[in-house]
Amino acid sequence: MLFGLFAKKEEEEFEIIRTAKIYTEHGVMHVQLFEEDAPKTVDNFCRLADLGFYKNMIFHRVIAGTLVQTGCPKGDGTGSAGYTIKCELGGELQKHDRGVLSMANCGRDTGSSQFFICLDRNNTEAFDGNHTCFGKVIEDDFEYLDKIKRGDKMNRIEILIHKVPKGEAKKE
Numbered sequence: 001m002l003f004g005l006f007a008k009k010e011e012e013e014f015e016i017i018r019t020a021k022i023y024t025e026h027g028v029m030h031v032q033l034f035e036e037d038a039p040k041t042v043d044n045f046c047r048l049a050d051l052g053f054y055k056n057m058i059f060h061r062v063i064a065g066t067l068v069q070t071g072c073p074k075g076d077g078t079g080s081a082g083y084t085i086k087c088e089l090g091g092e093l094q095k096h097d098r099g100v101l102s103m104a105n106c107g108r109d110t111g112s113s114q115f116f117i118c119l120d121r122n123n124t125e126a127f128d129g130n131h132t133c134f135g136k137v138i139e140d141d142f143e144y145l146d147k148i149k150r151g152d153k154m155n156r157i158e159i160l161i162h163k164v165p166k167g168e169a170k171k172e
Helices: 002-012 037-050 139-149
Strands: 013-026 027-033 061-063 067-070 100-103 114-116 133-138 154-165
Touching: 013 037, 027 037, 037 133, 037 154, 114 139, 133 139
Parallel strands: none
Antiparallel strands: 013 027, 013 154, 027 133, 061 067, 067 114, 100 114, 100 133
16 A cells, blocks of 8 residues: 555656657757647657657658658658548647657648658748658757758658656647
């Protein structure tokens, strides 16, 4: 009974959050995931990463000053994971700012495995309300993001699990 009390107290004081590391030819980009705003999209991304789905994929689409896109198993923008997920467009973090990861789609509720990373807010506002934002590269790693060219390889994505004091995750 005493152990149960300690476990309960620990649950109340800590929360589990996930982050990601995207390994590229240019360096490792650390990503904060938006689990509260886009829980199903984050779950999908983490599951695919854990399965090794993203291993050795290329950045098949690069629009200078706008975005870099990856996650297509065919390498040409026409592939998917074989299923679709619904868009999650509510929440305060649904803005396509610099460094934001967003689920690519070809219309509402057609996202799957492809995602893009925004390069500049000035060129990505049109994506707001149409694509699910589910994470953001930390600013210290923008230098790696800026070096990505079409055809560059994403070596893998690693999902990390952290136990943090309640409320600490929101400070980042």
